[in-house]
Amino acid sequence: MPIHIIDRRLNPGGKSLENRQRFLRRAKSLVQGAVKKTSQERDIKDVLEGGEVTIPLDGMHEPRFRRQGGTRDMVLPGNKKFIEGDYLQRSGQGSAKDSGPGEGDGEDAFRFVLSRDEFVDLFLDDLELPDLAKRKVAQTESEGIQRAGYTTSGSPSNISVSRTVRLALARRIALKRPSKDELEELEAAIAACTDEDERAELVAQLEKLRAKSKRIPFIDPLDIRYRRFETVPKPVAQAVMFCLMDVSGSMSEHMKDLAKRFYMLLYVFLKRRYKHVEIVFIRHTDRAEEVDEQTFFYGPASGGTLVSSALQAMHEIVRERFNPSDWNIYAAQASDGDNSYSDGELTGMLLTDKILPVCQFFAYLEVGESGGSAFDLSDSSLWTLYDRLRNSGAPLSMRKVSERSEIFPVFHDLFQRRETAKEKAAP
């Protein structure tokens, strides 16, 4: 009996992918809820790690007719001491024994693991970047290669065999090159032929055909075709993200932590939309400087507070390195709201005249101490200023945050799909 042994290990994997996607699509709202819940409990840096989520079974339930209750009979192994007519106490023992195959019985939640990509997708699914379309500028950073028909010249590695053979065949037919069968037939006829004259004639004919097939080559250089490729410029959307933060003495570790979380979310979000994302960190006290990430979050600094200095620095960097026609510019500013009173005028002017016109999006995040409700206090000087600017039509987004758990909702709120997010009043 023939036995086939087949190695399937190299078959393409992911056979269940489609079913899995169907499942996720169906459970989308449930999974999304679970993802948000999970992500709130996590540190930002592993917010996107994927991982296990739990969704209620309810919406995903597959019902069957099941029976329950009533009188039950069961046969069990391992009797040690019972004799007929004994009674066993119920005390949960009975039900524990008959767990049987009832798969979904006590199950009210369904756990499974999401991959990193699935997690991020669901995490950011209903968020949208403002003005994404405005400046999707093509930068010919990379060139893609694309098939573009056939050519008569090229490198040997690009020979298109099928096309070449096809042309050769067409040419041979057109020029009536004798086929191998034809020659063999003739040879057989000669071998079988007895009559001398006829034989001589056949031989002559054979010679003629042989000569012809020599004249007409099997494959002519004319037949050879090469696959042609052409390079096409691939537009690369790129973005720069400015992180502005007040690092003056009034900013506590907690506040910086809140700001950091917000920046990271923003980074992840941008990273998903743009192929290339640059980050510029600008910290300021009463003067601003561009620093690396480490210094930005942990470097010690002290001094007064002049917000305008940061805006000025940003403006200069934009002018030097990030041409607004080539870059999508996003800025997020975090501060506790303190600003030198005399600086208000300048800040407002810089913002409306220089910064906002080149920015896709400018978010201001006012961070507060943990536990202290930001709403009780009177508005800070910066908040008042920005609020005034916004009311006069400047495209500013601003929120107040004082707890870690608020970061995601605030972020979510800021980037909600446009229709719903239009100029919401400040909370």
Add this chain to the structure above:
Amino acid sequence: MTERLFEGADWDFHTLQRITDACEEVALKDLGLDVYPNQIEVITAEQMLDAYSSVGMPLFYKHWSFGKQFAYHEASYRKGLMGLAYEIVINSSPCISYLMEENTATMQTLVIAHAAFGHNHFFKNNYLFKQWTDADGILDYLDFAKNYVMQCEDRYGRTEVERTLDAAHALMSHGIDRYPGKKKLDLREEEKRAGRRRQHEEEVFNDLWRTVPKGVSKTRSAISLERRRKLLGLPQENLLYFLEKSAPRLAPWQRELLRIVRHIAQYFYPQSQTKVMNEGTATYVHYRIMTKLHEQGRITDGNFLEFLGSHTNVVFQPEFDDQRFSGFNPYALGFAMMQDIERIVTRPEDEDREWFPDIAGKNDVMGVLRDVWANYRDESFIAQFLSPKLMRQLRMFHLHDDPEERAGIRVDAIHDDRGFRRVRRELARQHDVGYIDANIEVVDVDLSGDRRLILHHHVIKGSQLNETDAKRVLQHLADLWTYDVSLIEVDANDKVLREYVVSPRPITAAA
């Protein structure tokens, strides 16, 4: 001494070939098995998970519930809560066995003996499989089903198809013919039939019919209840069949989908009825083959010990008060019974002669076993062949749990002379699928009234349907029927215990 099949744990494809040949020799010559041609496929853990989520079949139509299965298995596998099976075997011709790549050479031998010869023989010879399944056609049929579902999704939209399949899946356990009578399915014909039906519709389509006035409908009073029930083929316990044939407003493609789900349910029906026998057979066969190979010196003592290790794990039966207990292990019970039959046939005691006069001392072990494997299912197998000795050995006892009984759960019978037959009858009943599934049938359709579909659930021993699930399933049923559906639970004395009435959801509102 014969050459060893392999050394150590490593194997390659030549080793597999040698192993299969050696197993085949023992299986065909010594055990006299009759098998489908074998096809052995080596797969990875991920592919095994894939196979799990499509009930072990190599190809299946797409549906979200399989994705859910996959997610579930994957999560528990990753956490280490669940090991994967060593193999999966498919009742098809050729008989396909999937082997996991990480099995050792010994495990591969075990698995080939178990699946490619044990299960394979059982599939080919057991009467239930012969009666209900078409091993030659199943893979082609699944291919057809997959393509058909895909085409339907293209033509009628994914949501619509999903709705129909959801409903059909909910009724799957009641989409089975339990009694033969109709001709055996020819799955290869199915695809052609679906094609012909579509073609016929296209050929006879004439838009003019739409404009022809309907005419006066016949007087309905003439049709008596009896006649009506007969026309509709009632009572009918195959709900999917009934819907496919009689649901008033289903589109032809929906009927075809119901038919596909029904056929697949029917294909798996014998498997659910023969778990103990199927596994018992395969385990007994692998045990015999492995022992023989060891006797022949083709596997080393070390490898044989490795085999015994896994074998004992497989046939381990925890006792009822053990934490690991979750019912009878079909491998353990099946294997123990097969071995017991071997003992009765070769070394019977007086008791066995009294209980099994037909086979005791007959000495032709394989002849008896092949006959048993061909002609029984779990229920009849246990009812016929569970011996007092085995009941004593496993210390079986029968519990009767009546919720009305204050004193607790009564021990109704134990492994003594008074109890043997009662224990055996109860255990057989536990393995009777017809007894385990709720007995639900369509009894009437109110054709002259509001077209309500009436079902009865014949309640046995006071065990009623789970309410939430019942409502959901009935909702699906009503959606397919498109008129009200009522389910009445009646006990043996026709006393109505409970009535459900469900109306179909409007199509747009369903999510």
